[in-house]
Amino acid sequence: MSQVASGYYAPASLRDAISLKRRLREKALFVAGGTAAVQLVSKMIAEPEAIISLEKVPLDYVKIRGNVVEIGATTPISRLLETRGLPTALREAAENIHGLALKDMATVGGNIFTPAPAGDIATALLSLDATLVLRGTRGVRTVPLSKFYRGPLKYNIKADEVLTAIRIRRPPRLSSFLKQTPWRYSGPTIASVSVGLDLDKNKKARRVMVAIGGLTTHPYRVKRAERLLTSKKLTSELIEEAAKHLVDNVDIIDDALASSWYREVIAQVLFKKILNRFI
Amino acid sequence: MRIKFKLDGEYVEVDAKHTDTLLKILKDKLVVGSVHFGCGEGTCGACIVLVNGRPRYSCLTLAGYVDGKEVTTVAGLAHDGELSEIQKAFLENDAAQCGYCTPGMILTAKALLDRNPSPTDEEIFDALAGNLCRCTGYVPIINAIKSLSKKR
Secondary structure (H helix, E strand, C coil): CCCCCCEEECCCCHHHHHHHHHHHHHHEEEECCCCCHHHHHHCCCCCCCEEEECCCCCCCCEEEECCEEEEECCCEHHHHHHCCCCCHHHHHHHHCCCCHHHHHHCEHHHHHHCCCCCCHHHHHHHHCCCEEEEEECCEEEEEEHHHCECCCCCECCCCCCEEEEEEEECCCCEEEEEEECCCCCCCCCCEEEEEEEEECCCCEEEEEEEEEECCCCCCEECHHHHHHHECCECCHHHHHHHHCCCCCCCCCCCCCCCCHHHHHHHHHHHHHHHHHHCC | CEEEEEECCEEEEEECCCCCEHHHHHHHHCCCCCCCCCCCCCCCCCCEEEECCEEEEHHHCEHHHHCCCEEECHHHHCECCECCHHHHHHHHCCCCCCCCCHHHHHHHHHHHHHHCCCCCHHHHHHHHHHCCCCCCCCHHHHHHHHHHCCCC
């Protein structure tokens, strides 16, 4: 195997990026926007021998074709805000990222890997049943976002793979995202909730996806609440009942930002606010 | 590695490690006085510079990223000893006290006004969310930016 020197690489194509990663494996750190990855380096949490910057790889795009939305992994938040026709929850999650520099730097793909108290775009994407497109030396693989997180900072991705795109097939007709931060503009996430749903003409939910962020390292889907809401007429009583099951068997973060009790209460409030809009 | 970029209109060349941040290079190697280290994690905005006209936290940007690009600091906004419109507006509105946040504030304000010449209050608050000021209470800063807002 040829020796690759340590250093800073900015490959111009995806193929070059993957072949570099195949040779360097864990010695290399992928950097997209840098808002999370560079902190690993500057705080000496990681000491990579090489940096593979994705800045020149052409993954900054949003394509909306029929019922499919595809977002390139290095698309910055500011691009989402310029794009019309995105599912509401995704747009609302992007609008809730404040600060000009952050919006320009933070990428959608990077957000998927970023743990709480950030990573709100991932919460929205989870409620839209998004799928990740991963490309490695042996080809392309797709993984539902709901099957991507395997524990804190553990992801369903191989050492030679790179996340290239996020795909939303058949986005739900209705969706909404809300988050709570300690102050009005920016700040770490105390809790975020995103819901995607399809209602029939009798206001019965045919498909419901509920995602919660900020309570655990990575966002999660709430299957119990989704089952409770499915095929029933949406009423405030039903919403109240479903809200009781948002944190079943969840080990909620309890730290200086917010207690686990408070995070749970906020998640319930946000969940009820969202669903009551759809009654 | 050797990186070459334009700093406030002049080409500079420096040696950098692959893990060096742009902030470190600007402060330690190029001795730029107006770029400040605050938090080192993209919260305070004291280190913001413009790279090809777009605002970036230099503490979260690796030095290699600016190779072949154009970096603008607040010093690059003045021409022939004449302050730019935004700098004058900050001066006239008493928008600086200790001054630590001021370069980042001015550069973010410039990026905002370049894109959106008549921002609403809401748009100004949103744009400046990543720039912390612990002296002014923000009101003079917002006023300085509003004084430049062009009526449509």
